[in-house]
Amino acid sequence: MIMTQVSPQHIRAARERIAGKVERTPTVLSQNLSERFGVPVHLKLEHRQTTGSFKLRGASNAVASLNAAEKARGVIAASTGNHGRALAHAAKLEGMRAVICMSHLVPGNKLDEIRRLGAEIRIVGNSQDDAQQEVDRLVAQEGLVMLPPFDHPDIIAGQGTLGLEMIEQVPDAALMLVPLSGGGLAAGVTAAVKGVSPRTKIVGVSMARGAAMKASLDAGRPVPVEELPTLADSLGGGIGLDNRLTFAMCRDLLDDVILLSEDEIAAGIRHAYEREREIVEGAGAVGIAALLAGKVNANGPVVVLLSGRNIDMNAHRKIVCGEAPSLKEHAA
Numbered sequence: 267m268i269m270t271q272v273s274p275q276h277i278r279a280a281r282e283r284i285a286g287k288v289e290r291t292p293t294v295l296s297q298n299l300s301e302r303f304g305v306p307v308h309l310k311l312e313h314r315q316t317t318g319s320f321k322l323r324g325a326s327n328a329v330a331s332l333n334a335a336e337k338a339r340g341v342i343a344a345s346t347g348n349h350g351r352a353l354a355h356a357a358k359l360e361g362m363r364a365v366i367c368m369s370h371l372v373p374g375n376k377l378d379e380i381r382r383l384g385a386e387i388r389i390v391g392n393s394q395d396d397a398q399q400e401v402d403r404l405v406a407q408e409g410l411v412m413l414p415p416f417d418h419p420d421i422i423a424g425q426g427t428l429g430l431e432m433i434e435q436v437p438d439a440a441l442m443l444v445p446l447s448g449g450g451l452a453a454g455v456t457a458a459v460k461g462v463s464p465r466t467k468i469v470g471v472s473m474a475r476g477a478a479m480k481a482s483l484d485a486g487r488p489v490p491v492e493e494l495p496t497l498a499d500s501l502g503g504g505i506g507l508d509n510r511l512t513f514a515m516c517r518d519l520l521d522d523v524i525l526l527s528e529d530e531i532a533a534g535i536r537h538a539y540e541r542e543r544e545i546v547e548g549a550g551a552v553g554i555a556a557l558l559a560g561k562v563n564a565n566g567p568v569v570v571l572l573s574g575r576n577i578d579m580n581a582h583r584k585i586v587c588g589e590a591p592s593l594k595e596h597a598a
């Protein structure tokens with residue numbers, strides 16, 4: 267038995283805690299991809315989750331796990347967008363204060379949504395690390411409770427509830443493709459799935475531009491990477507040089523990691539729209555993109571996790587029309 271710090275029991279408890287606060291999203295068979303690859307290819311439509319990404323699972327579980335004194339202090343996080351939005355939503359449900367810190371790389375559409383949910387926003391610097399420094403300052407100064415985007419047991423357990431659903435919906439899954447950034451999603455999903463179905467292979471997918479977890483796994487320890495604009499903006503940022511949980515869990519539980527070019531990610535977004543009629547953001551399209559790029563060895567039922575849909579619609583329009591939007595414009 268592989269030792270991890272987030273157990274299947276922890277994930278089942280999370281599922282009970284967040285029941286009624288998050289959607290159980292559907293899994294559908296992709297006719298097109300199944301024919302193309304000669305194996306059943308299922309799409310887990312988690313981009314349809316409330317707030318537009320799976321991040322609501324971890325945020326809801328972490329917020330619901332706070333005690334009354336912590337709830338009174340309010341929560342704070344650094345986020346490239348989807349965690350901030352999810353945390354703002356979860357805090358609002360509990361009537362709590364939420365402060366979200368982010369860098370200038372965050373797309374404007376994500377900002378507006380967080381503001382609409384009533385959270386306070388601070389924009390600082392040009393990287394996730396700069397945003398994190400502002401969080402540390404406010405935790406010290408104002409006593410807010412930090413709930414980080416991925417490296418926290420209650421966040422990982424919440425994301426793991428997605429893994430439970432995926433293996434229940436496709437019990438004979440031979441392979442799951444999971445978007446990978448800080449690794450909270452991959453850690454939770456692998457802990458949940460391997461606890462039920464140890465033979466199911468789980469592969470993380472990142473963009474080649476600034477793949478922090480992949481670089482860290484190769485180095486054998488968390489390493490810094492330069493954060494670059496990418497179509498998969500939700501996958502940007504480092505894993506934290508003092509990473510406590512997700513690095514070890516990804517190292518021990520993930521079967522492989524695939525990296526994709528920007529063109530490959532664009533092709534994934536386009537396929538999702540034209541063939542599956544789904545609007546997904548770059549990070550949400552990497553599983554499809556990995557299949558289309560021929561980077562996956564599929565010899566049994568596949569589950570592709572579509573993780574989010576919070577893409578700027580002008581950028582989306584350009585991508586599906588075959589015009590690659592300039593990355594700078596996309597990230598503006």
Ligand SMILES: *Cc1c(COP(=O)(O)O)cnc(C)c1O
Nearest residue numbers: 348447448449450451549573574
């Ligand atoms: C955060 C996010 C990811 C990656 O999750 P990690 O836990 O950081 O690995 C993937 N897709 C979307 C849409 C996200 O918001």
